[in-house]
Amino acid sequence: MQTGPREITTPFRPIPLDVPDGMAPNEFFNSTENLNDLENNNGLLRNPENLLLYRKALGHSNLFDTSIIYNTSKCILNPLGRPVRRTQVPDDVKHVWNRMNQILISYMLELFPDPEDALVLAGEASLDATWPLTSPGVPSIRMLHNHFIAFDIQQLREAKLADRHNPNLTDGGQHSLFQKHMRDVYRDFFDSLDLNILKLAGENSSRIHLTGYPQGLPSWEIQGGIERLKDICFWREYDEILKGFIDFYRTFFTQVSTRNAPMPKDVWFPDQIEKKLLYNNAFLATAKKVRDRCITDAKYANAIRWQPAFKQLIYRNDEGKLIVTISQNSIGNAITELLGVVVKRTPDAAAYEKAEPALIKKLLEARRRLIQADLGEGIATPYWEAE
Template identity: 80%
Template sequence: MQSGPREIVTPFRPIPLDVPEGMAPNEFFNSTENLNDLVHNNGLLMNPENLLMYRKALGHSNEFDTSIIYNTSKCILNPLGRPVRRTQVPDNVKHVWNRMNQILIGYMLEKYPDPEQHLVLAGEASLDATWPLTSPGVPSIRMLHNHFIVFDKQMLRDAALADPSNPNLTDGGQHSLFQSYMRDVYRRFFEALDLRILKPVSGTAAQLGLTGYPQGLPSWEIEGGAGALQELRFWKEYDEILKGFIDFYRTFFSQVSTRNAPPPADAYFPQRVEEILLFNNDFLKTAKKVRDKCITDAKYANSIRWQPAFKQLIYRNDEGRLIVTISQNSIGNAITELLGVVVKRVPDAAAYEKVEPALIEKLLEVRARLIEADLGEGIATRYWPAA
């Protein structure tokens, strides 16, 4: 079977939401009013830390698909001031967040044990607060949220091949600025991290044979597999990778913005930034190349995301090993596309309703585990009770 990115069709029930006249849809989706609708029509569980688990109304997969959002819509009314990455979350909230992640990922691996039959993934995409709210493709909810998704691999095998030049298929081999021009220094910077549970892997060990993705990205195997998710050390290392990425991103775009800029004042690894990045010719040559183009190409300059934008996820490879990877984000792409899965959502209430009962049964089953672990209280909607 030919390896390559796949495009699957996922039906959904049209959402009966009226966007007020004069507002762009993505402006409305960031409003407290819309988040109230999300809670009441699709909410599964909420806890005192404002972590909301919900059913994805516009889902990636109708096999299993749910998200947890850090719902700060009533605490922080300014959409541009809301936390959009794990490093901005208070420690007490992150502690609960990690336990919820652990239970949800454990449930997916238990429910779908065969890597030949199902693709299991979990992770987050940053919602960069520098994107104008009205830009096409800007994430519809500007708050940190995680995805928990399972795809039927037979459905992927039967799906049409996606266009590999699709700009949403952001990956190191095709579109990533970091990987294309600064691959060696990028990897060297990550290698300096103090990781004990996460072991670097590359090439086919990280790729899915069916899609050939991810391509060329730094990846790590979780030694100990699912059991390692029970260890606090793993989640700290997961954050170390994110911090390393943020340092690299901020340092690079600081140089793009201002020639010979100093290291970011809030760098997590300032010594490594100075020794590895700011004394590397490939790093600084690439910054100059981007800076020069920004000066002469207004459209290109407007596309730059000056603050860290990333996708970070945990997924199961073909051998059943758990892999962590991280990628530069691009506007408009989905976290599934990092693994070569393009989702075409189509409004089809009848098709969705055929698979809805089985999907909800699984969501309520894992919700019960979260409630039992004192991670929240159930939410009642027209589709399910509170408990």
């Protein structure tokens, strides 16, 4: 069977929301009013830490698809002031967030124990708080949220190959700025992090054979598998990777913005930045290339994400091992495309309703396990009871 990214079609039930006159859809979707609809019509569980588990109304997969959002819409009304990455989340919230992640990922692996049957992934994409609200492709909910998704492998096998030049498939060596021009320095910087549970994985073991993705990204095997997700030391290392990425990203775009700029303030790894980046000719030469193009190419400069924008996820490889990877984000692409899965969502209520009962059954069982672990209380909607 030919290896390559796949494009699948996922039906959804159209959302009965009217966008007020004079507002762009992405502006409305960022509002407290829209978040109220998300909670009241699709909410599964909430807790005092403002973490909300909900059904994805515009889902990636109707096999299993849910999200947890750090719903700060009522306590932080300024969308640009909301937490958009794990490093901005209070420790008590992050503690609950990690436990919810562990339970949901464990349940997904229990539901789909064979990697030959399902592609399982969980992760987050940063929602860059410096991105103008009116930019095309801006994230619709400007708050940190995680995705928990399973795809039917047979559906992926039968799906058509996606266009390899799709700009949303940005996570391979041929597209990503870091991977194309600074692959060695990027990996060397990550190699300098002090990790014990996470072991650097080779490209062959981290890649999903069917799609050929992820491509060219640093990836780590979770030694000990799902049991290690119960260990706070794992989540600390998971955060170390994110912090390393943010340091690399900020340092690079600081150099793009200002030639020979000093090290950014409040970095986590100043020694590694000084030794691995600020004295690396390939790193600084690439910053010059981007800076020179920004000066002469207005469209290119306007697309630059000056603040850290990333995707970080945990997924199961073909051998059944759990892998962590992280990538640059780009305008418009979805977290599934990191693994070579392009989702085309189509409004089709009848097709969605055929899959809905089995999907809801799984989501309610996931909710039950979270409630049992004292991680929240159930929400009643028109589609399900609170318990």
